[in-house]
Amino acid sequence: MDDNSKYLELFFEESDEHIQSLNDCVLDLESDPENQEIIDDMFRSAHTLKGMAGTMGYDSLAQLTHKMENVFDLLKKKIIKADSRSIELIFSCLDSISAIVEDLRQGGEGVLDVADLVVRLNAISEGEQDVSVEEKTVAESDDNFNSQLHFIDESDVAVIESAAADGYQAYTVTIKIEETSGMKNARVFLVMSKLDQQGEVLHSEPNAEVLENEDFGSIFKVVLLTQADEETLKEAALNNSEIEDVLVKEFDSNDVVSEKEIEEKVVLEAKAVPVEEAKKETVKKTASKSTQSNQTVRVDITKLDDFLNAVSELLIYRTRLESISQDNEIKEMNEPLEQFARITTELQDLVLKIRLQPVSTVMTNFPRMIRDLGNDLGKKYNLVIEGGETELDRTVVSELGEPLIHLIRNAADHGIEMPEDRQKIGKDPAGLIHISAYQEGNRVVLTVRDDGKGLNPQAIKESAERKGIVTTGLSDLELQHLIFHPGFSTAKEVTGISGRGVGMDAVQQKIHSLGGTVEIISAINQGTTFKINLPLTLSIIDSLLIKVGDSTFAIPRGIIEKVVSPGPGEIIQTYENEIYTTGGATPVIRLTEVLGMEETNNPEPYLIIVKLGENRFALKIDDIIKQQEIVIKDLGKELSQVNCYSGATILGNGEIVLILDVTAIANESQGVQNAIRV
Amino acid sequence: MTKRVLIVDDAAFMRMKLKDILEKNGYSVVAEAENGVDAIEKYKAENPDIVTMDITMPEMDGVDALKGIKAFDPSAKVVMCSAMGQQSMVMDAIRAGAMDFIVKPFDTGRVIQALDKVTQ
Numbered sequence: 001m002d003d004n005s006k007y008l009e010l011f012f013e014e015s016d017e018h019i020q021s022l023n024d025c026v027l028d029l030e031s032d033p034e035n036q037e038i039i040d041d042m043f044r045s046a047h048t049l050k051g052m053a054g055t056m057g058y059d060s061l062a063q064l065t066h067k068m069e070n071v072f073d074l075l076k077k078k079i080i081k082a083d084s085r086s087i088e089l090i091f092s093c094l095d096s097i098s099a100i101v102e103d104l105r106q107g108g109e110g111v112l113d114v115a116d117l118v119v120r121l122n123a124i125s126e127g128e129q130d131v132s133v134e135e136k137t138v139a140e141s142d143d144n145f146n147s148q149l150h151f152i153d154e155s156d157v158a159v160i161e162s163a164a165a166d167g168y169q170a171y172t173v174t175i176k177i178e179e180t181s182g183m184k185n186a187r188v189f190l191v192m193s194k195l196d197q198q199g200e201v202l203h204s205e206p207n208a209e210v211l212e213n214e215d216f217g218s219i220f221k222v223v224l225l226t227q228a229d230e231e232t233l234k235e236a237a238l239n240n241s242e243i244e245d246v247l248v249k250e251f252d253s254n255d256v257v258s259e260k261e262i263e264e265k266v267v268l269e270a271k272a273v274p275v276e277e278a279k280k281e282t283v284k285k286t287a288s289k290s291t292q293s294n295q296t297v298r299v300d301i302t303k304l305d306d307f308l309n310a311v312s313e314l315l316i317y318r319t320r321l322e323s324i325s326q327d328n329e330i331k332e333m334n335e336p337l338e339q340f341a342r343i344t345t346e347l348q349d350l351v352l353k354i355r356l357q358p359v360s361t362v363m364t365n366f367p368r369m370i371r372d373l374g375n376d377l378g379k380k381y382n383l384v385i386e387g388g389e390t391e392l393d394r395t396v397v398s399e400l401g402e403p404l405i406h407l408i409r410n411a412a413d414h415g416i417e418m419p420e421d422r423q424k425i426g427k428d429p430a431g432l433i434h435i436s437a438y439q440e441g442n443r444v445v446l447t448v449r450d451d452g453k454g455l456n457p458q459a460i461k462e463s464a465e466r467k468g469i470v471t472t473g474l475s476d477l478e479l480q481h482l483i484f485h486p487g488f489s490t491a492k493e494v495t496g497i498s499g500r501g502v503g504m505d506a507v508q509q510k511i512h513s514l515g516g517t518v519e520i521i522s523a524i525n526q527g528t529t530f531k532i533n534l535p536l537t538l539s540i541i542d543s544l545l546i547k548v549g550d551s552t553f554a555i556p557r558g559i560i561e562k563v564v565s566p567g568p569g570e571i572i573q574t575y576e577n578e579i580y581t582t583g584g585a586t587p588v589i590r591l592t593e594v595l596g597m598e599e600t601n602n603p604e605p606y607l608i609i610v611k612l613g614e615n616r617f618a619l620k621i622d623d624i625i626k627q628q629e630i631v632i633k634d635l636g637k638e639l640s641q642v643n644c645y646s647g648a649t650i651l652g653n654g655e656i657v658l659i660l661d662v663t664a665i666a667n668e669s670q671g672v673q674n675a676i677r678v
Numbered sequence: 679m680t681k682r683v684l685i686v687d688d689a690a691f692m693r694m695k696l697k698d699i700l701e702k703n704g705y706s707v708v709a710e711a712e713n714g715v716d717a718i719e720k721y722k723a724e725n726p727d728i729v730t731m732d733i734t735m736p737e738m739d740g741v742d743a744l745k746g747i748k749a750f751d752p753s754a755k756v757v758m759c760s761a762m763g764q765q766s767m768v769m770d771a772i773r774a775g776a777m778d779f780i781v782k783p784f785d786t787g788r789v790i791q792a793l794d795k796v797t798q
Contacts, residue, residue: 182781183760186768190779193772241778241792 008104011056013298015101018045019094023368026090030371033082043072049097051215061100064114067121068093074125086124091368093117145219147172147249149205149256152223156202157253163225170202170225170251171233177218181242185214191243192222194236199226218244223251301394304355311344311351312540312631316650318344319628323653352393352537359437359446360388362401366408370433373412380419380430381412387437392444393537396514400446400534403507407448407530408433410503415452415528425525427451432527443558444534451527455480455520464488480520484508512663515556515646517612543630543649545657546608547623548591549600554630554649554659561609561616563624571607580607580618588618589669591660595644610662617666632659643668681797682708684724686717686743687732687759695784696730696759703790714738718746721754728797729756731776733767741771748775755796759784 025042029035046069053061068090074080096114104110149172160170173195177187188211195201203223206216226233230248237246249255318341325333363385370383392400416422416431423429434449457479461471464482471479482488483504511518516534535541535558543554544563564582571588572579578588586609592599600622607618630649635642646661683705687693690712697707709724711717713735721729729747733740740758747754758771758779768779777796780789 182762183765183768183779186760186765186772186779189769190772239795241780241795242788 008056009300010298011052012101012105014052015049018049019098019101020364021045022049022090022094024364026087026094027367027371029082030087036076039072039075039082043069043076046072058100058104058110060112060114061097061110064093064097064100064117064121067118067125070125071121080124089117089120089124091372093121145174145176145245145247147174147221147247147252147255149203149221149223151205152203152253152256156223159202160223160225160251167227168199168225169227170223171230172221172223172249172251172255173233173237174219174221174247174249175237175243176245177220178242178244179218181218183214184216184218185212187240187242188220191237191240194240195222195224195233198228198233198236199224304351308351308355311347312633314344315348315540315629315631319651320654348540352540355393355395355537356391357394357397358389358391359397359400359444360385362397362404363388363435365405366435369405369408370412373409377413378418379412379416381416382428382430382432384432384434386435390437390439390444391536392534396534396537399510399514403510403532404435404446404448406503406507408435411448411450411452411528415450415454417453439536440533444536446532446534447529448532449527449529454524454526454528455483455522456524460488477520480522483520484518540629540631542627543659544608544627545625545651546606546621547625548595548621549597551597552625552651552655552657553591554628554657555608555610555619555662556646556659557627559610559612559662561611564607564609564618565604566607578620580609584616586616586618588620589665590620591665592620594665594669610666612663612666615666617662619660619662619665630657630659680704680706681727681793682706682724683793684709684711684717684720684726684729686711686714686720686729686735686740688712688735689732692732692759692782696789699784699786699789700793703786705793714740714743714746717743718750721747722750725751727755728793729754730759730780730793731756731771732759733764733771734761739767741767741774744771744776745774757792757796 022042022045025038025045029038029042032038046065050062050065050069053059053065071080071086071090075082075086080086096112096117100110100112103112160168163170175188175191177184181187192201192204201222201224204211205221210216211220224233228236230250234246234248237243237248318337321333321340322337324330325337366385367383370381373379374381411433412431416433417427419429422431428451432449432451435447436449437444437446439445457476460479460482461474464471464479464485467488469482469485469488471482474482484507485505488504508518511532511534514534516532519531519533520528521531522528535556542557544557544560545552545554547553564580566580566582570580570582572581578590580586580588588607590599591597602622605620605622606624607620609616609618628651630651632647633649635645635647639645643664644661645658646664647659649657649659651657681704683700685693685696685700685707687696687710693710693712697710700707705728708726709720711720715738717729717731717738731740731744735743738746744756744758747756752775754775756771756776758768758776759782760768760779761782768776771779778792780792
């Protein structure tokens with residue numbers, strides 16, 4: 001057996017693509033059941049999946065896709081209609097296929113009991129299939145062990161007619177190879193070469209290319225011009241091993257059921273083969289869709305990570321070289337250093353760009369999910385996705401799926417009301433779920449908005465109090481933010497769709513871990529909007545270098561609102577804390593205290609005003625050094641317990657600087673009510 | 679009359695297995711060869727009724743050995759033994775005059791069917 005493990009990665013990647021495209025197609029088909037183009041796409045995807053599964057030896061998958069392909073074929077020929085029954089079934093099949101692929105990805109055997117689905121698929125394809133269809137199906141089906149042909153060149157017919165005068169007779173030889181026979185293409189070749197000794201092979205069905213690629217069932221037909229008799233021909237063909245049966249009949253042009261549809265299928269099958277072949281190559285053209293003819297290369301993501309790492313290192317040494325040149329005043333180095341700087345910046349931009357991925361990649365499942373939710377809950381939704389092309393670092397994108405799904409499920413389950421309730425208050429019975437993404441500076445804003453009942457602060461307050469959460473003195477906004485409190489849930493009953501209240505906390509944590517913030521904007525009966533603000537990339541950020549005592553720290557510039565040098569009287573001492581009074585009361589955080597350093601008692605401190613969600617904090621520092629792009633390095637496992645730092649960076653002079661995790665610091669110092677975290 | 683077979687395969691294990699299958703089904707294995715060169719010599723010495731020829735072998739592969747045997751005896755009956763994925767080699771062999779082929783791993787029924795067809 002061939003070792004297929006090296007194709008696994010590609011197999012998964014391509015399977016995912018095809019499963020996704022099938023899902024999309026079926027959704028489209030549901031609203032546009034007559035669209036032939038969609039069905040063609042579905043057929044192609046199923047066929048390719050089948051081929052891939054077969055090659056890899058995944059039997060359940062191959063079996064299921066094969067049966068699906070049969071059903072698609074009937075759809076294609078308009079023999080059956082895309083009704084709710086067949087669409088439901090196709091969705092179930094797609095789910096099973098995803099499950100199998102997922103199992104394989106996890107290192108499983110990919111074996112799933114698909115018997116039930118196969119029976120249902122068969123019921124559809126057989127129940128609706130009449131006799132004429134049996135004959136129409138091309139060699140793919142094994143039920144066409146007969147002498148009917150689908151196509152023959154007119155020139156061949158002319159040759160046959162003229163050769164008759166010289167005592168030549170044309171025969172249609174139909175050969176059935178044993179189902180389990182290996183290397184059917186070589187078997188065909190063997191039989192062909194035997195027949196060739198008896199006469200001239202004019203035509204074969206399926207065509208030579210399909211036969212050679214072993215992309216047929218077990219039956220093939222040839223038209224042979226010969227002086228030999230039927231018996232001899234039959235013997236020549238049968239006289240090979242692993243041939244189950246042979247049928248020889250004088251050629252009759254009436255046997256040619258030439259239908260355009262069928263021709264098209266043969267062509268299509270021939271085309272599908274190169275696609276399968278292509279999966280074995282790492283470099284693949286995605287030219288299948290005429291809209292995008294860019295050449296692309298598939299690269300293992302770890303290589304990109306390594307690349308980014310190397311570029312980051314380069315950046316560090318560039319800064320080092322610059323500071324060495326400055327310190328020693330080496331003028332000759334200035335010009336090459338400038339060039340070096342330009343090129344490293346270009347490289348950095350490039351690698352960051354390469355790593356960008358449109359957010360739509362995690363949104364592809366959403367239409368399907370919304371549809372299923374609507375069916376389960378008896379609600380109607382109108383899903384709008386905007387700005388799916390907005391790009392983010394792929395690490396961010398891949399982590400985004402889970403929280404987004406959670407928010408959407410929440411919106412669909414808790415946010416949107418039942419259609420009749422909506423109508424009563426004059427809303428469109430179909431609830432709007434609007435997802436948008438756009439870039440804002442070096443950050444990306446993602447919003448999930450619904451026009452449902454909104455978050456009722458009073459309901460949240462009551463619920464929170466029942467759970468023993470203190471709500472005294474909280475504003476409506478703060479009450480709404482309580483949904484991020486661990487263990488909080490507003491759902492009257494726990495449903496299978498949106499969880500048990502552990503979810504929103506997890507959503508916030510995930511966004512937080514990506515260096516993002518999440519905000520709630522909600523009004524009763526108008527709906528709820530979750531606004532997620534994310535950094536474009538996780539590895540290189542613009543930062544402000546500051547000094548606390550003798551130590552240098554970096555603060556991500558994205559969250560800094562402004563830096564002030566407070567005048568006398570602008571900071572008020574309270575019992576335990578200090579408050580910066582200009583422009584509203586802002587709690588002052590003494591970094592020395594939070595970071596466990598000695599109090600500097602600097603008479604002229606600076607305050608860095610940071611905005612976390614809706615809250616402002618003033619970080620008290622001793623000095624500002626400069627603004628600089630820094631490369632974030634992980635602190636490593638050993639320091640993962642340390643809360644106040646999100647990472648470290650290396651400066652030009654080789655000094656290691658810790659990057660402050662302002663959110664964690666704010667939480668630490670204020671014991672903020674879990675209300676708003678970054 | 680018992681048919682006399684020459685088994686050609688570089689793997690002793692495969693020869694053993696094939697020999698076992700053949701002898702249990704009324705064939706007599708008169709010689710074994712472990713490469714193409716050896717195969718041609720043994721063919722000349724033993725003049726067997728049928729040859730089972732592995733494709734991938736050191737020294738000289740099965741297709742060349744087949745050609746060598748055919749050059750010596752155009753009526754030689756040679757059945758190729760091939761692993762999956764060697765389609766093109768099998769097709770070359772058929773062009774060069776191989777009578778049939780069997781696909782590894784061997785299935786007793788199929789091996790005997792192929793040999794019976796060739797020798798009838």
